[in-house]
Amino acid sequence: MAPEDHEGATSLLQSFERRFLAARALPSFPWQTVKHPVCVQHLPSVKYARCFLSKLIKKHEAVPTEPLDALYEALAEVLMAEESTQCHRSYLLPSGDSVTLSESTAIVSHGTTGLVTWDAALCLAEWAIKNPAVFTDRTVLELGSGAGLTGLAVCKACHPRAFIFSDCHGQVLEQLRGNVLLNGFSLEPDTPTDPGSPKVTVAELDWDEVTASQLSTFQADVVIAADVLYSGEVTLSLVRVLKLLSDCQRKNAPDVYVAYTVRSQDTGKLFITELDRAGIYWEEVPPHTSKLFPYEEHSVIVILKLVLSHHHSI
Structure with missing residues (x-):
């Protein structure tokens, strides 16, 4: 726009x-x-x-x-x-541009939750827009991109050098690719991009199968994930990936930001316990007050910054 x-x-x-x-x-x-x-x-x-x-x-x-x-x-x-079966949601950015998502009209479709936008994705997108320097001229890997809202907002507002969207479910990946194209980005590796526009890719990434060497090929400077702690099993798989990232990029480990909605007292507890067990330092990012996007007023959303190294300093 x-x-x-x-x-x-x-x-x-x-x-x-x-x-x-x-x-x-x-x-x-x-x-x-x-x-x-x-x-x-x-x-x-x-x-x-x-x-x-x-x-x-x-x-x-x-x-x-x-x-x-x-x-x-x-x-x-x-x-x-x-x-x-598909509809659109559009989110206006401060620049006047917008992010439009094609979403499934079913809340949970094809056995996956990745086809709709969740509140933590909106909250992390807002935080990114207010902190663009975290992403500018850097390579960003998003774990569990879902419909693509957070990543598309980062691509349009924060000027990363490259952005890798990732998910593991076929239906989600198909919808994700469609949303990337819908917002004017190319997925063809040889297509020249506009100056300042990031190189965008969509990768299939199974957290239980991926290896350290596969993760190292992304050469990510920043890793983000939003609303991916919806079960204990998934939480353990995410920590596995974070440990692999820590091991394969010990010298220049990426900055990691994970956002999640607190749906019960247990949300996040297992994640924090497992981070401590893995020796991954974490701290809560101070909440931002002004909202750019409309989402559930009473949602409690936490953004954690993780340090994937054994040097516990930020």
């Missing part, structure tokens, strides 16, 4: 807010919000649009004012539309 489009979106929002606070008649509102250029190009879920418009119409009908034809027309259009 071009900067002028971003300015337009900002003024549209302010116009909406001003009219709401002044209790202006609903027909005067800038309803073209739902015709935002990003929204027109990458449609959200039909079910979501239907619910949104139905709610809006109920609110509108609850006040004594003229019927708003535009709302009823929009709802009629949505009611006629067929629900797809």
